[in-house]
Amino acid sequence: MNYKLASSPHQHVKRNTGQVMRMVIYALIPGILLQTWFFGFGVLVQIVLAVITALITEASILELRKRDFERAIKDYSAILTAILLAISIPPFAPWWVVVIGTFFAIAMVKQLYGGLGFNVFNPAMAAYVMLLVSFPVQMTQWLPVQSLTMHQSSIVDAIYAVMTGFTADGFSLAQLQNTVDGHTMATPLDAIKTGLAQGLTYEEGLQSSIFDGSLGIGWSWVSMGYLAGGLYLIRARIINWHIPGGMLGAMVICAGVMFLVDGDRYASPLFHLFNGSLILGAFFIATDPVSASTTNRGRIIFGAAIGFWIYVIRTWGGYPDAIAFSVLIMNMAVPLIDYYTRPRTYGHQKDAKGERR
């Protein structure tokens, strides 16, 4: 007989890091496909660039650190980081943006802290913030949804645009940003933010051609894609419901209260849920097992605080969206959250003061 010795927790499905990371990547596929459909092949070009950069960086740094780079690359964590960063940045951003960002994510944020499992901050989001601070122009050049643009772009155009800044036909990025009616279009969150700043009401802001009801055309479909992938991850028990639940719940509560207080100046919860990258952030980014909280109660607090910060920054802050900033803020708070939410050890009881023994 071959008795297997294992310590608790006795999980029956045996998965190693590589399998988990691969499943997360598979779960991203519906969202990525929809994003490609709505925003052009630039998305795929960015992913390819990011993955190549991530693999080279990870391998060379592990070689420098005299670690086994083959095993570390097979765990797919660098690839996942690269994909998350690539789908967060504008699809037609110049190639050096994603290359610098991925290098920063892997080399500085992950490996300098000790590699997988030791990074305090979420690598993809730290790199995103670095890029946003360093290259504000390139990082905010989102194109309008393909169905609204004047110039459709093929995959060849996408490669040319990312590499040289011009498509194969010689259109510049600024021209690609033009819509059929000749306007330069912003993202849904940006459009509402600018509209409110100009004195429009929320309802008037929604009249723009990029909206269909309160949902941005294209953007909401992409969010649905990621939502499907995220629900699959919960079903497959790769992630727990606590973080996404906390995040979406806090967002709905914050947005709902403010919308009820003044529906002209504050956007509805539905608007906040499906525009921008809240869904992607809730299911794929905040749930990073290394930099997120590790106890169940802690995860709810962690997620809810992220949702709260996103709402605060989106509504009163200087940036239209704030997944990256919020995740980084709460990454810093994780040790504290974990300290105060340690679960009761079986067989031990809380004493009168509520301190655990």
Place this chain on the structure above:
Amino acid sequence: MNEIKQLSWQGLWKNNPALVQLLGLCPLLAVTATITNGLGLGLATTLVLIGSNATVSIIRNVVPNEIRIPIFVMIIAAFVTVVQLLMNAYTFELYQALGIFIPLIVTNCAIIGRAEAYASKNPVGYAAFDGLMMGLGFTAVLVLLGAMRELLGYGTLFAGANLLLGDWASSLKITVFTTDSPFLLAILPPGAFLGMGLLIAVKNVLDKRFANMFAAKQEAKVVQRARVTAET
């Protein structure tokens, strides 16, 4: 002679005020966006260090122990004022570029640290030399960090050197690459922190290398004993 050698080694490398003592980080991180700024602030700090160290050393036997710190601070402040007025007169644009960080040299802990730790206990010549070496060590780090950040951020080296060195120095400017979108992170404070961390890491790696090299040399002389037990 040995003392002089020791002082140089301590100031420039082993006990470098910026890399090892981590003193004076505020100006170090704030002004090193270009080589010129770094060099300017470094030279100003060096001048103050030499002056204050020498003066503190001269009066070291007269000052009552209880009130030595205020007196040191006043001496340092006097020298900073001198340097500030000199820079205002001769390198006005650099004076404007460095702004508040010139008067803030007073609060640079490296200066009062040296006054307290070395100058107040040693003769004038050595104290002044210690100030010079500590200042040069500080300046070297400022220039190195400035070079890294300027290269990454603007793609140039020695831009604006004429502000410090006179008109002939404008030909020193080296343009490594030109870009429309500067790498802002390198120019902003986070770039200074990252660069400083990298410099400290490099210094530690080099130290370890040297230590290993010396250790290897010494070990070679030790006679190895034959191992008789079985290897497990």
